[in-house]
Ligand SMILES: [Zn+2]
Ligand SMILES: [Zn+2]
């Protein structure tokens with residue numbers, strides 16, 4: 540929890556009970572969840588925490604790379620904990636459809652593809668998103 544506290548502080552946020560509970564929720568099972576699921580769980584220990592606050596906290600912590608957004612089934616969006624050594628560095632995530640574990644893909648393999656697309660389209664490419672979905676080793 541100490542690392543997260545420092546990270547929040549560096550970005551001008553405090554480790555409030557709400558944020559702490561959210562981080563603890565994700566730390567436990569290594570899975571991703573919808574904001575509603577997080578809220579229902581966290582509310583058990585913090586009954587006064589509202590869903591809008593949970594949304595806001597999730598979004599804030601995503602911006603500072605404590606969390607990552609995972610696009611799941613049915614176009615729902617989920618959050619998961621980013622466990623990269625250097626979370627601020629460009630990287631990707633892979634998630635398990637069965638246990639909802641989120642794993643880090645610390646390298647980007649799209650550099651040469653980006654170059655090729657740039658040549659073909661004439662676009663200056665400023666960014667990309669890549670999220671891999673599959674079934675993890677334990678669930679296979
Ligand atoms: Zn990550
Ligand atoms: Zn799995």
Ligand SMILES: [Zn+2]
Pocket residue numbers: 629630631646647648649667669
């Ligand atoms: Zn990349």
